[in-house]
Amino acid sequence: MNQHIHCIVNDCHYWQQGNKCSANEILVSTDDFGSRQPDRIDAAMASQLTPEAAGSCMSTCCKSYVTKGSDQAKVDGIKRMT
Ligand code: SF4
Incomplete structure (x- = not known):
């Protein structure tokens, strides 16, 4: 699948020019899930997670966000493609 994720959160480690x-x-x-689960619970283990309803777009988030330039250790197995 050739997928493109567009994002305007420019203080994220994974954000690049062109959004x-x-x-x-x-x-x-x-x-709710994002706030109660630690950083290691992320995309690499998505198939093992129990889906749940959000109710509105305002109740969803990108759990893979990492503050750009932070010392936040990456423990979730996500890699930068470029
Ligand atoms: S990881 Fe999430 S917040 Fe960060 S650039 Fe990608 S979509 Fe945006």
Whole structure:
């Protein structure tokens, strides 16, 4: 699948010029899931996660977000494609 993820969150480690996401995979979740699960729970284990309803777009988030330039250790197995 040739997929393009467009994103305007420019303080994320994976954001690139042209509003593109350079992560090899991402996990979109409910805000509730994103706030209660640690960083290691991310796209690499998506197939093992239980799906849940969000109710609206305002209740979803990108769980793969990492602050650009931060010392936040990557423990989720996501790689930058470029
Ligand atoms: S990981 Fe998420 S927040 Fe970061 S650039 Fe990709 S889609 Fe945007």
